[in-house]
Each structure stands twice: as C-alpha cells, then as structure tokens.
Amino acid sequence: MKIAEAGTGYVGLVTGVCLAENGHSVTCVDIDDRKVALMKAGVSPIYEPGLEELMINNMERLDFTTDYKEAYRYADVIFIGVGTPEKPDGSANLSYIYGVAEQIAASIEKDCVVVVKSTVPIGTNDKIEGLIKSNLKNNVNVYVASNPEFLAQGTAVRDTLHTSRIVIGVEDTIPGNILKEVYKNFNAPIVVTNRKSAEMIxxxxxxxxxxxxxxxxxxxxxxxxxxxxxxxxxxxxxxxxxxxxxxxxxxxxxxxxxxxxxxxxxxxxxxxxxxxxxxxxxxxxxxxxxKLKLIKKSRKYFDSLKGLNVAVLGLTFKPGTDDLREAPTLVNIPLMLEDGANIKAWDPVGVDNFKKLHSEGIMYCYSIEETLKDADICFIFTEWDQVKHFDLKNYSKLMKNPIVIDGRNCYDLESVKDAAMVYDSIGRETIHNLEVSLI
Missing domain, CATH: 1.10.1040.10 (N-(1-d-carboxylethyl)-l-norvaline Dehydrogenase; domain 2)
Incomplete structure (x- = not known):
C-alpha cells in the first residue's frame, strides 16, 4: 500500500520504517529540512537500536520529505505519529495532531484512512474526524481510525515488528479491513473495537x-x-x-x-x-x-554535598536510549549543583542531550573510570550494561570515599560483600565493608 507517515519521532519514524520492512511504500513527513536530509542519507535522527539498519535496508520503499501535500495527496493510508506533549496542567497538547489533520484535509485527493498512532485522550479521534471532514478541499471519503502504539524506547523496533497485539479502533468496517490488510504480514493478534475503547486501551x-x-x-x-x-x-x-x-x-x-x-x-x-x-x-x-530517593539516602553519609566530588553514572531515564524526558537526573543534578557539589557525569549516549540543558557546572566524562576518579560519592541513575558489568573492585581503587548509592540495583549483594565499599541500593540491605565508618 501507499502509506504516508506524519512525524519522524520515536513513534512516527519507527512505525514508518517497520511498515516499509513489511513491504509497504512509505513516505515520512517532517517539517525539519535538516532531519529530512539526514534520513534520506540513511541516518536516523533518534538513537534507537536497530532502526538505522532497517532504514538503510528499506530505502527502496522509504522516502522522506517536507512536502506534506505531495505525501498525503494520493496516499491509501496516512498515519499520524506526532507528539502530544504534556501541558502545565497535565493535559495533553493536541495542537500538533490538529495541525496535521488540517493539512490532510487540504491535501488528499482520493479516499483514504487516517490512522491516529499518537497517544491521545479518549474522544480525540472523533474530533479529528470532524475537523478533517469540515475542512476537506476535495470530494473524497475519509475514515479515521485509532491504532495506538505499544513500543518502548530502546526496544522500539522489536516491539513494533513483534508486537504483542495490534489494536484497531474504528466506527466502520471499511477502515478496519484496510488496516487488517496493512498489518497482514505482522504475526500478532488483532483487536478490533470502537475508537474510544482503542484510545482507552x-x-x-x-x-x-x-x-x-x-x-x-x-x-x-x-x-x-x-x-x-x-x-x-x-x-x-x-x-x-x-x-x-x-x-x-x-x-x-x-x-x-x-x-x-x-x-x-x-x-x-x-x-x-x-x-x-x-x-x-x-x-x-x-x-x-x-525520584529523590538517592539524594535522601546520601544524607546518611554527608550532611551536604557542598565541596564534594560527586560521580553520576547514567543520565537517561533508561538504558538503550538517549532520551532524557522525565529522567530522575533532571531533578537530582540541579539539586546537587545547588548544594555545591562538584559533579562528573557519564552516559554512553545521553551526554550531548544533557549538555543542552546543563552546559555549565558539570564535567562530562567518556569513561566510568574517569568519572569515579577521586569521587567522594557515586550515584547510579541508569542501569547501563557498562555499569552492571563494571568491576566492583575499581570503586575502592578509584574513589576517595567508595560510597555507591545505586538507584537501579545493578549489583548482586553477594558480589558486593567482597568489595571494599559502601553499597546502598533500593529495598535491600546496605553493605558497609569499609574499616572506618563514614557515616
């Protein structure tokens, strides 16, 4: 099928690439010329394992453009995968979704199915259908369907190609049958329901x-x-x-x-x-x-972090992604800086994004060893494999005071018992193997 994908973030780009992997002709639309140029060259603008390889392997079925009119004009199916960020009051910002809907209404010249892949509040699909139909420029039939994604960052490609289920929310059999055809090569159960139920799922x-x-x-x-x-x-x-x-x-x-x-x-x-x-x-x-658990734990060892050398291992909210959204470090590191800490931070992929938020007051390191050197205390915020497989003996070798506060329970307690360190984790006993008490 001829498919257009609005948005090239985690949802949009992964969906578009995986649909191409399953044989469809896909045009991905974005407003950023720089991103489009990168994607045309086979470079993913987001860090997601396996995504770039799939892009390169499916270039004959993939196109990237800023020309939404041409992309939507004769598409059989148009997926909407743009962001729905949180407003200050906690509600979802739907302005990007509605903007795409208006573009679709002005551009399509044949019958098509518009599929809302973005996570939207219950009832949004009904509003999108009304918006599109009231703004149509041509005499065509448009069907709106809800098709929520169930992917996780870091495993998004696998989660899409081998999804646990495909949920299709429709008010008519025609879009339901078309989407079944879109997903016929996906080996997953299909749940067909009405749009509001799909949104709620x-x-x-x-x-x-x-x-x-x-x-x-x-x-x-x-x-x-x-x-x-x-x-x-x-x-x-x-x-x-x-x-x-x-x-x-x-x-x-x-x-x-x-x-x-x-x-x-x-x-x-x-x-x-x-x-x-x-x-x-x-x-x-x-x-x-x-999110503040580690800072609170640190008060058992130091009344304040002022003047202390603090090592931070992991900046992203989880391993396998460079995404910082709602990461605990975004709350904790400003508190540490305010407390007067000297911070060294390491992350294998998240440093560049974190620098955009905190360019000063932090020394960014390229290795765990460099980060731990002469540190008074270490905080583990992300369970990267490099951290989980790090030699525990190096903490005492490198740190001035080998106190490790682990927010992700990276280490087995029996292994820690053989290391000269204080190891304080979540929901487990604290291991204190230092001869001189630091508390």
Missing part, C-alpha cells in the same frame, strides 16, 4: 504498568525499613501468573515520554469529568517522591 495499559512500578517501589521502601529484600519479594510474587514478573524491578521511578505523560493525562481527563482515579493519582505521587 492505550492509556489503561500504560497507567497499569506505571501503577505496578510505583507499587513495587513502595514495597521496596518498606522492605528497607523492616529488613526484607525486595528482590526476593518480587521473585516470589512473579511466580503468580495473575501478577507476572514484569515491571517488578524496584528503583527510583519511571520516566520517559509515555508513563509520566499518560498517567497525568488520564488523571486530568478523569478530573475534567468530575471523577478521580485515586490509584493513578497515587502512582504519580509515589513516582515523584521516588
């Missing part, structure tokens, strides 16, 4: 996972108080098929482009309709407090 899925993360973090906090081990607790819970073992890793909260935004958006939507989602509100509150 996306929000309910993300918010449930956010609830699960916040729940296990609260249990981890209590484990520290009573002397239980959160990893053993999660392991025991995971055998129950009703619970499952996914999203039970305790840490310093969720981040990224989806969970924080989608929990707040659904909570805002419920409030708008005079209903309170108390469980979702609790998840939001727990997550915000959890």
């Amino acid at each position: 996306k929000y309910a899925s993300n918010d449930f996972l956010a609830l699960k993360i916040s729940f296990i973090n609260e249990i981890a906090n209590l484990c520290e108080i009573i002397g239980a081990n959160i990893e053993d607790v999660a392991h025991g819970m995971g055998y129950d098929n009703r619970i499952g073992n996914k999203f039970l890793n305790a840490g310093i909260g969720y981040g990224g482009s989806c969970f924080p935004k989608d929990t707040k958006a659904l909570h805002w939507l419920a409030n708008f309709h005079d209903y309170e989602l108390r469980t979702v509100k609790a998840a939001i509150d727990v997550n915000e407090n959890q």
